[in-house]
Amino acid sequence: MYDLIVVGGGPAGLAAANAAWQKGIKKILILERDRELGGILNQCIHNGFGVKTFGEALSGPEYAYRFEKMLEDTGVEVKTDTMVLDIDDDRTVEAVNPTDGFVRYPAKAVILAMGCRERTRGAISIPGTRPAGVFSAGTAQRYMNIDGFMVGKRVVILGSGDIGLIMARRLTLEGAKVLACVEIMPVSSGLRANIARCLDDFGIPLLLSHTVTEIRGDKRVSGVTVQKVDEHMQPIPGTEQLFDCDTLLLSVGLVPENELTKNADISLDPRTRGAYVYENRETEKEGVFACGNVLHVHDLVDFVSEEATFAGEAAADYILNGERPRDCYRVTTSGGVTYTVPQMIRKDSGMKLVNIYMRVNRRVRKGDIVIRAGETEIARYHKENLAPGEMINTALPSVLMQKAEGHDALEVALEETE
């Protein structure tokens, strides 16, 4: 019997397993679907990873390698090329691979770290034909950076998420012509640094409040129609522009990959599409934790590692000391905070600091994140340059929560100060 099984060997799974090992858990198994550890980092050959974690900008594979190296010195067991098919009620993990076959592994605790997937053409119902040449940006990235192929030579990118921005630069450097990056919202959801370095530096136009309204082509994409949209995101007639392209890349959002979670009867927060979790990233199912992009989509891998570290430590605590009482504060949101993770904070968490991750629904130059219990202010954090695309991380000292005694909920609010 394993103490801990980690489902997924990407950045979240690696950091979680490592953290649990450091806390004294010795029988740990990582199950990874791909042939190598590292997850999506392996195809992210650009740099900029790890500034917060390691104080230097690494490429994706380098960042993953740092964690793999840490694991090498531990006794954590890894099975790659292994697909988890199901997680039973008693935390038995069903998995299959070519050498061991179909196996059931019972575990004292399980950490879900399956990451996320890209939204597809279907999710946004783009009209038009269905030719070859429509790729989600991450799939195109894999074709280029892992397999070594060019996906097209004249490219339009729909969506200004970070993968799309990175791919605009990557395609340009490989000799393709990126005609435009088209974003339906009036602001980009990508990191500002990426817009500057991936679009502006190469003269690629960012068309805000525009969208692709038709895909053309019989066998292969032959062009796309782009239109301006009104404030309700409806295309404005008469604004059609036809782009003559052979490829359309979609960077239209990420969805946590929670099919195993759902099958395990763990309920999901419709806002994050990840599990509801306590401050230690334990789901409502005892001994099952979640972290990284399967819990909510992060924009920096450093935060994934950070979150996975407390999930790993918490799983270790659970294995060694058992379940903590579940008496908790529910976390509510207001003033433009769109979600928080965790959604529940135990009154007796045993943690010195509770990290609360959140996003806001608009750009705010200066604002405060305020945490209240009823009328009582618990904490206030001054923040600058808030944007929907940039996750906010606050660390709430547990001692402050004494002020919330007698309440059941903590409210997290955004207040603009300028």
Added chain:
Amino acid sequence: MYDVVIIGCGVVGAAAAYELARYDLKVAVLEAENDVATGSSKANSAILHAGYDPRPGSLMAKLNVEGNRLAFEIAHRLNVPVERCGSLVVAFNEKDKEHLQELYRRGIENGVPDLSIISGEQARELEPNLDPGVKGALLAESAGIISPWDYTLAMAEVAVKNGVELFLNTRVTSIEKDEVFHIRSSKGKEFETRYVINAAGVNSDIVAEMVGEREFSVRPVGGEYFLLDKSEGSRVSRVIFQCPNELGKGVLVSRTVHGNLIVGPDAVNSVRNDKGVTAEGLNYVRRTALRSVPSIQFRDNIRNFAGIRANTEFDEFCIGESRSAKGFLNLAGIKSPGLTAAAAIGVYARELLDGMGLELRKKDEFDDTRPVIRFKELPDEEKNRLIKEDPAYGRVICRCETVTEAEIVAALHSVIPASSINGVKRRCSAGMGRCQGGFCSPRVLRIIARELGIDETEVLEEGEGSNVLYSRLKEV
């Protein structure tokens, strides 16, 4: 010299081939595309209709009811996913309820079994997600759902296993007739045959005119669909139809045999090859479907597609020997309920050929089986036995649908081998799930290149010219 050449390998051509394969005949099937079931047979509602809709006394009515019965038989025998889930036509008002009575009357006359009219409450008991405004429904327990491309493929495969020759990428360009037919094709190959079956779908009028006078014209009517994630698949258990009204024929909501939810179609006059979807069409489908089942979560849509119905000027299939070319049998204008009727059309085609003088003698042996391994459906011990035999069964390539490498390899070496990403998808479901191939298509592409011995850049998404990749890096 062939006895029979069948033009087109959609579900009708495949059904005719499957029927004729039982007889001592030399039969060829010519398919313009690089796979079977690439036209209307892959893009439709995937429904086996009960048969209360067609006009009593019509050929459509007879072939629908008989085809429904045969489809279940064949699908069970040939391992095609199928389910007799039943259907409801829902009524929102008195006028609709009158329409239900009319359908019921027609159904009884057409010989549809297990048909009844139920109240709105009874309908909601069967389907709790139906709109509270549903006032009554026609319940047809013999209706069902099927995988339309697998049904086509299964019949075509068994035909090929029993000696029928299938020529893919072979588009008929002209037909001449003297004592026999001379069929020329895009590949330059000429086929001589004594009889021709025209099962060319939306192009069946063009093919018919190559040899005879115009007896019908295809007037293509497009239909647009949503295919939703399995998370929406349990929204309904049966096929939910609406009554036609001044706004249109209504749209259906149904589970698919793969566990997804299908919603559609609209009906817009179209051109033969237009498989595009439009914002207006999709909006209409969405709005209309929500009348029956208001809780559908369209944000869980994974794919839109459009199919073409091969409608003609006649409210009937155009089945029969060409008036101007003896020996030329049209199985044309096969619109809805063509998928349901297909197997019965195949049998009927054989009867017609018999009447046209084709000598029919049953073969002594006919292998009417089609073993298929679907890893995820197997019990654990069986999974382990397979992995021991072939470790590629232990490597899951498509995570959404749990499809293993061995199943993909099998699809590429089957009786009618896949030659494209979508061909693989139709055979083993890899790439059919919620990520729509986002994760697995690069892996499937590599397996295709390896197994077919071609370069990765030559791998097609669907037909000729639909190459997925442009070049190797640094070759632009």
